[in-house]
Amino acid sequence: MSAEPVTGVAVGYDGSREAIRAVDWAAAEARARGTPLTVVHVWEIYIGNPVAMPMVDLGEVAQQTLDGGVAHVHKTAPGLEVRGVLGRGQAAAALIDAGRTADLLVLGPRGIGGFAGLVLGSVSAQVVAHASCPVVIVRGDPEPPPEDGPGRVVVGVDGSPASRAALAAAFAEAGLHGLSVHAVVAWESVPVDDLPPLADEAGMRQAAEARLARMMDALRDSHPGVEVRAEVVHGAPREVLTQAADGARLLVVGSRGLGGFRGLMLGSVGQALVQHAPCPVAVVHAPDDDTGD
Incomplete structure (x- = not known):
């Protein structure tokens, strides 16, 4: 993880559809709060049969995934202060660490798994239990239109x-x-x-x-x-x-x-x-x- 403390709103990102929706929700929240947005991507190599390991630079793929999340914010929330943070290791531990200085952590309900992983079926439970700051799990329709009066x-x-x-x-x-x-x-x-x-x-x-x-x-x-x-x-x-x-x-x-x-x-x-x-x-x-x- 970056040596620079994570501030404002932080969102876990792994490239999945659920993570993109979490990024959109987090970007809107950061804009409303007037705080920066940090997109966090965590990758981990699972030790197994070396023959079965893909012949790719996993770190480079992880960086590309993170860059894609940051680019999405630049496109959909222009003008919002955003930076990317790449971590390696256990996703829950990295996100909990980010939550020590962030105002809010935002996650999708599950991730795509594998080395790119925020496997949020399990990670979310750990982050919700141990993060120092509030945690939002972006389920359902993030911002449904109100029928009568304000949402x-x-x-x-x-x-x-x-x-x-x-x-x-x-x-x-x-x-x-x-x-x-x-x-x-x-x-x-x-x-x-x-x-x-x-x-x-x-x-x-x-x-x-x-x-x-x-x-x-x-x-x-x-x-x-x-x-x-x-x-x-x-x-x-x-x-x-x-x-x-x-x-x-x-x-x-x-x-x-x-x-x-x-x-x-x-x-x-x-x-x-x-x-x-x-x-x-x-x-x-x-x-x-x-x-x-």
């Missing part, structure tokens, strides 16, 4: 530090692009035997709604132009958020949750959404010093 940023909330960071990121993204925020708490019914003494499910749900409102008050004040909708929806988190994200520009989730509102256990839910959501998914980590309410 939407959907955010899953459960009261955990990571979901509070996700909520703040959703407001920032909505303010940047002139979108609305749809904050969703997935509520699963509580078995009677699991209720604490002198508690009832209706009261707990009301408390969840009140807590969500309090969490959003400060963000409403700091983003007065952002339209907001907040709701508690009955159902399993994965299904609730998948349905809510249909037609959205972006779904934002925390990296893991507390189950504080009886749901959004984002260690597993977040991974499921990265694989199956109908729109791009941003995974946000809690600040290291966030200790909660």
Whole structure:
């Protein structure tokens, strides 16, 4: 990787159709943020039967792939500051390293594999889990046209530090692009035997709604132009958020949750959404010093 730190928006690129769509999404995001875009390509030689190795300069092919990604940005996003970074080794490790100084990492849902590889079926899970900055997996239609009013940023909330960071990121993204925020708490019914003494499910749900409102008050004040909708929806988190994200520009989730509102256990839910959501998914980590309410 380059000795120069990666700043602004960084996108993983391997020449696949999915990677091109990720580059387009990342370029639009970098332009909106007023930051540079770094296109990262990582290649690795897989040790096997030497006779089966192609008689080509793999490093040269990798450089050509990277140059193609940078050229695509110059063509489709003229005037945007862009540079290419070529890495050799494990794709996940290189991207995680880039995320130490970048503001945002953008990846496609999977890559073409082989030596050119960002094999994002596996790489994305590692990067989402360990990157220091938010990670966007560009799934579905990256920017569907809105039918009524502005487009939407959907955010899953459960009261955990990571979901509070996700909520703040959703407001920032909505303010940047002139979108609305749809904050969703997935509520699963509580078995009677699991209720604490002198508690009832209706009261707990009301408390969840009140807590969500309090969490959003400060963000409403700091983003007065952002339209907001907040709701508690009955159902399993994965299904609730998948349905809510249909037609959205972006779904934002925390990296893991507390189950504080009886749901959004984002260690597993977040991974499921990265694989199956109908729109791009941003995974946000809690600040290291966030200790909660």
